[in-house]
Amino acid sequence: MSTYHPLTIDEAVSLARSIPGHFPADAKLACKEIGDGNLNLVFHITDQSGSDKSIIIKQALPYAKVVGESWPLSLDRARIEREALQLQYSLCPGLVPEVYAFDDHLAITVMEDLSDHVIMRKGLIEGVSYPLFAGHIGEFLARTLFYTSDLAMGPQDKKEQVKKFINPDLCKITEDLIFEDPYKLSDNNNYPAYLEDEARDLRENAALHLEVALLREAFLTRTEALLHGDLHTGSIFATPESTKVIDPEFAYYGPMGFDIGAIIANLLLNYAAQPGWTKDEAARRDTEQRLLQTVSDIWQEFEARFRKLWNEEARDPMSGAPGYQDVYIAKVLRDTAGFAGCKIIRRIVGLSHVADIDTIEDEQIRETAQRKALAIGKLLVLNHRSIQTGNDIVRLAKQASQPFEGAVL
Amino acid sequence: MSTYHPLTIDEAVSLARSIPGHFPADAKLACKEIGDGNLNLVFHITDQSGSDKSIIIKQALPYAKVVGESWPLSLDRARIEREALQLQYSLCPGLVPEVYAFDDHLAITVMEDLSDHVIMRKGLIEGVSYPLFAGHIGEFLARTLFYTSDLAMGPQDKKEQVKKFINPDLCKITEDLIFEDPYKLSDNNNYPAYLEDEARDLRENAALHLEVALLREAFLTRTEALLHGDLHTGSIFATPESTKVIDPEFAYYGPMGFDIGAIIANLLLNYAAQPGWTKDEAARRDTEQRLLQTVSDIWQEFEARFRKLWNEEARDPMSGAPGYQDVYIAKVLRDTAGFAGCKIIRRIVGLSHVADIDTIEDEQIRETAQRKALAIGKLLVLNHRSIQTGNDIVRLAKQASQPFEGAVL
Numbered sequence: 001m002s003t004y005h006p007l008t009i010d011e012a013v014s015l016a017r018s019i020p021g022h023f024p025a026d027a028k029l030a031c032k033e034i035g036d037g038n039l040n041l042v043f044h045i046t047d048q049s050g051s052d053k054s055i056i057i058k059q060a061l062p063y064a065k066v067v068g069e070s071w072p073l074s075l076d077r078a079r080i081e082r083e084a085l086q087l088q089y090s091l092c093p094g095l096v097p098e099v100y101a102f103d104d105h106l107a108i109t110v111m112e113d114l115s116d117h118v119i120m121r122k123g124l125i126e127g128v129s130y131p132l133f134a135g136h137i138g139e140f141l142a143r144t145l146f147y148t149s150d151l152a153m154g155p156q157d158k159k160e161q162v163k164k165f166i167n168p169d170l171c172k173i174t175e176d177l178i179f180e181d182p183y184k185l186s187d188n189n190n191y192p193a194y195l196e197d198e199a200r201d202l203r204e205n206a207a208l209h210l211e212v213a214l215l216r217e218a219f220l221t222r223t224e225a226l227l228h229g230d231l232h233t234g235s236i237f238a239t240p241e242s243t244k245v246i247d248p249e250f251a252y253y254g255p256m257g258f259d260i261g262a263i264i265a266n267l268l269l270n271y272a273a274q275p276g277w278t279k280d281e282a283a284r285r286d287t288e289q290r291l292l293q294t295v296s297d298i299w300q301e302f303e304a305r306f307r308k309l310w311n312e313e314a315r316d317p318m319s320g321a322p323g324y325q326d327v328y329i330a331k332v333l334r335d336t337a338g339f340a341g342c343k344i345i346r347r348i349v350g351l352s353h354v355a356d357i358d359t360i361e362d363e364q365i366r367e368t369a370q371r372k373a374l375a376i377g378k379l380l381v382l383n384h385r386s387i388q389t390g391n392d393i394v395r396l397a398k399q400a401s402q403p404f405e406g407a408v409l
Numbered sequence: 410m411s412t413y414h415p416l417t418i419d420e421a422v423s424l425a426r427s428i429p430g431h432f433p434a435d436a437k438l439a440c441k442e443i444g445d446g447n448l449n450l451v452f453h454i455t456d457q458s459g460s461d462k463s464i465i466i467k468q469a470l471p472y473a474k475v476v477g478e479s480w481p482l483s484l485d486r487a488r489i490e491r492e493a494l495q496l497q498y499s500l501c502p503g504l505v506p507e508v509y510a511f512d513d514h515l516a517i518t519v520m521e522d523l524s525d526h527v528i529m530r531k532g533l534i535e536g537v538s539y540p541l542f543a544g545h546i547g548e549f550l551a552r553t554l555f556y557t558s559d560l561a562m563g564p565q566d567k568k569e570q571v572k573k574f575i576n577p578d579l580c581k582i583t584e585d586l587i588f589e590d591p592y593k594l595s596d597n598n599n600y601p602a603y604l605e606d607e608a609r610d611l612r613e614n615a616a617l618h619l620e621v622a623l624l625r626e627a628f629l630t631r632t633e634a635l636l637h638g639d640l641h642t643g644s645i646f647a648t649p650e651s652t653k654v655i656d657p658e659f660a661y662y663g664p665m666g667f668d669i670g671a672i673i674a675n676l677l678l679n680y681a682a683q684p685g686w687t688k689d690e691a692a693r694r695d696t697e698q699r700l701l702q703t704v705s706d707i708w709q710e711f712e713a714r715f716r717k718l719w720n721e722e723a724r725d726p727m728s729g730a731p732g733y734q735d736v737y738i739a740k741v742l743r744d745t746a747g748f749a750g751c752k753i754i755r756r757i758v759g760l761s762h763v764a765d766i767d768t769i770e771d772e773q774i775r776e777t778a779q780r781k782a783l784a785i786g787k788l789l790v791l792n793h794r795s796i797q798t799g800n801d802i803v804r805l806a807k808q809a810s811q812p813f814e815g816a817v818l
Contacts, residue, residue, distance in 0.1 A: 150629045150630065156578070156581055158629075159577040160577065162575065163575045166569070167568075168565040168569065169565070171564065175564050180726045180727065206730070206731040209727065209731065209733075210730045210732045210733050210736070212727060212730070213728070214736065216727050221633050222631060222632075223632055316625075318588065318589065318618065318621060318622035318625050319622070321622040322618065322619060324619050324623070328626070
């Protein structure tokens with residue numbers, strides 16, 4: 001048994017060399033630490049002798065560095081992330097990196113190197129189009145959510161999975177940053193002074209608080225499926241042909257709509273940011289339309305696959321009750337819309353932002369994007385309980401954006 | 410560490426004698442095994458030398474004996490029951506027996522003897538009135554459900570509690586016997602041939618299946634609070650002045666309405682059985698009215714206390730959102746009605762019945778009681794999603810009973 005300590009570069013190289021059957025015996029290994037240093041160390045190890053082999057070693061740190069402070073975090077999250085990765089890989093081998101080895105005492109996972117892919121958020125900011133993405137992520141969502149639910153598992157096995165993925169520390173981050181801080185005065189909030197009017201509305205909007213309380217309750221109490229738990233465009237490596245979902249350290253049993261809402265929220269944040277990135281009016285409208293279409297497609301791709309899995313493979317003895325599948329999916333859609341809204345809001349006023357919006361250079365365009373995103377987020381949260389089709393989400397996003405068309409604040 | 414084996418009478422006496430400070434040194438202990446032998450051994454140990462001291466030792470057996478068969482059950486349920494008892498006692502010391510000692514390896518809990526009380530089901534069959542019961546059980550429900558929920562606990566502590574009370578074996582019994590078997594052909598079902606028309610309707614009633622599927626889903630996925638999990642009138646020791654809730658071996662984190670529905674279901678079963686027990690017409694009507702009033706009172710006593718606890722002690726940061734408490738309680742009420750209906754139905758056609766109905770000697774009166782109970786159960790399940798006040802439950806029970814007034818089948 002190894003005692004936990006952060007690996008040195010040399011130790012990472014030795015570890016990489018010890019993985020059976022990966023690098024050739026005469027490999028000349030180079031190693032670079034490429035993590036952002038906030039939560040994890042990430043070692044990228046490549047063979048310089050021409051074998052073209054490479055590997056990633058991810059090691060959890062016992063704290064989170066946020067706004068200069070240190071927030072203690074259980075190392076058990078590395079075990080949770082590793083087990084979630086392995087489970088997701090077994091369900092969607094083309095959409096998740098392969099785990100080669102792990103050491104839970106060192107909080108280490110050794111996995112497939114995906115550096116031929118680009119973080120999707122970066123690709124979206126650069127205007128890359130991902131025509132296969134909706135199908136890929138719809139597949140990932142349908143399979144991971146269906147097969148880990150009571151619909152597909154025996155309830156006894158599922159309860160053991162729930163126990164295995166109890167993840168208090170990482171859930172607490174979500175509970176605080178998404179379902180609490182944006183709605184009160186908090187040192188964790190982070191927004192420019194010019195958004196104080198919006199921040200005040202978030203603090204005082206009683207109708208919004210009710211809907212957020214209900215979504216928070218769902219996050220706290222509904223063990224529907226094993227979630228990725230942090231499925232934004234920074235947790236996805238992509239090329240136009242390939243999609244790989246990474247970093248499930250927030251994995252836990254929660255409401256299915258939380259994962260679907262997360263990815264939709266991040267596409268809508270990029271949508272709201274388009275005036276900052278695509279100067280040509282016609283091109284911008286095309287990109288915006290494509291992003292909204294992707295949002296709609298993701299829901300449709302998810303729903304079609306989820307229904308097919310249900311029809312062909314559901315094991316729950318009551319799952320064939322007439323009308324039950326429709327009621328179930330309607331609930332997942334309502335949750336999707338509500339969680340998408342919460343995730344948008346927190347990325348504007350909460351602790352952690354997105355580059356899509358924050359790196360827009362022109363302050364007026366940035367402010368318009370921020371206000372547009374907040375308008376979309378609030379409308380989704382306020383209306384989530386009455387949403388009935390996937391297109392309702394797109395319709396609400398357009399409706400919220402309308403006042404900002406051509407606006408100069 | 411003790412190795413598990415079922416205790417002998419002599420071992421039970423030795424164990425009782427070893428509990429510090431309970432029996433006097435010269436106690437002459439007598440011991441009788443009084444369990445029904447299906448799931449547990451229950452030793453009742455009394456001092457015959459005049460000290461008036463007594464004690465109960467409950468030991469879990471590694472199986473359930475049902476219809477002659479043996480169903481393996483984890484001994485860990487003794488630990489779960491013991492921890493639930495201790496937690497409930499800490500929250501409601503007057504309403505739960507005190508635990509004096511335990512041994513998890515032997516699956517043993519040593520606890521307060523309540524033999525001055527009577528099992529409430531027996532008391533109700535004998536026509537005993539319990540004027541304080543609604544207040545007592547409302548208190549038990551409000552305090553145990555509130556204080557173990559995310560409303561009152563920090564979400565991190567609550568998640569550790571969820572993990573501690575994952576209870577797959579005992580939940581499986583509920584999932585099978587309440588939320589599956591009555592709605593299909595199953596060897597676990599148990600009803601007289603004359604009820605075949607009703608059993609067929611339960612198997613074929615599509616609208617009913619949808620509602621049962623939704624209630625089953627809630628039971629499987631909603632970790633709202635630590636439930637007793639089996640709160641029928643056989644799990645309650647009572648006198649007209651005192652109420653003690655026992656046997657929480659089915660404890661797990663589930664939807665609050667399941668516990669409230671269980672107790673209401675068992676009062677309604679006794680209500681449906683009244684023509685078998687109270688021959689005098691006026692007296693019968695009085696008793697029926699009193700039972701319905703108790704159902705209504707239980708909800709009101711629970712709701713008033715739960716709201717008070719929420720207003721005074723809620724720690725969840727979003728719990729003060731305007732309107733949230735009302736929406737939350739409306740959900741608990743809908744669940745209460747639906748679960749009550751499921752619990753009534755299974756007691757008529759499922760594996761395990763209630764003496765209130767099964768021991769009615771006159772077959773015609775018994776059949777009327779069974780059909781009336783089924784009518785109440787079905788109406789509650791079918792309408793549970795539109796129930797809005799506690800009195801709606803009583804109204805539906807009366808409505809379902811109407812056709813059976815004075816009926817001779």
